[in-house]
Amino acid sequence: MFQGSLPINMDAKGRMAIPSKYRDPLAAACEGRLIVTASPYERCLMIYPEPQWQVLSKKIAGLNNSHPATRRLQRLVLGNATEVELDSNGRILLPQILRDYASLDKKLVFVGLSDKAELWSEEGWNAQLDAQDDGELPDELLNLSL
Template identity: 35%
Template sequence: MPSFKGQYEHSIDDKGRVAFPAKLRKNLSPDAQEKFTIVRGQSEECLYLYPENEWQAVEKKLSTVNSFSKKGRLVKRYLLRFAEDLSLDKQNRIALPSDHINYSAIDSKVVFIGMGEHIEIWSPAKLEEADENVSAESIEEIFEQVLGGDLENDGD
């Protein structure tokens, strides 16, 4: 299964169009048909871009969320309320919706970050701000908690 990775900075034009990075495009599944769903980031002021085939997996998971629970409704409402379908144009650009541009404080440039099954889209300034809030020590601790094991001694 192809995986999105890497970081790519591109300029955005006055109409909100930005070139979709060629290296990320190579990893698009044919099932995606160059179609995407874009949503707001969960706690960071960025955007999440899901290829159509990956978005179908998200929707499948959402269909199992209990709409009769307050938390279930909140998750569905927050995610689907701001979801929009997009496609690459003939110049391999993607047009970011203006409300998403405003939410993520995107100005003249965007940074695409491959996140495995989806892509994050950041304002360079917001990404720098997010990076400044993470120390090397906290990154090591987070890696240990999330991936497991003692990273300092692995491979020694």
């Protein structure tokens, strides 16, 4: 459903417009109901249509939480999950705690990743693009040809 990266703005109240090309598909897929939560990997937010979130949240909640890393992931992702709905102008209101977590200010980048999207500060997204990853590739990437 989501694809590409688009610059967007957030107003002083924390409202941002979902890019117009996604509004009709979101209305059809989830009646405009989305879940916004903290990413456990980078300082950005993840946005899920409600049906995708229901599947993912059950998987995360079902993890054995005897390991501190699992508890941290559950706290970050489930503990910060916030239900939002598109208003009549196609906007959502981002909670202050999530805006602070991802250092979101006026200029944002909406990044489509198929069944979910990420929301980055413009500065954070540009730093991500500029970062060099010279680490070892995971096995699933070794056979991928782009």
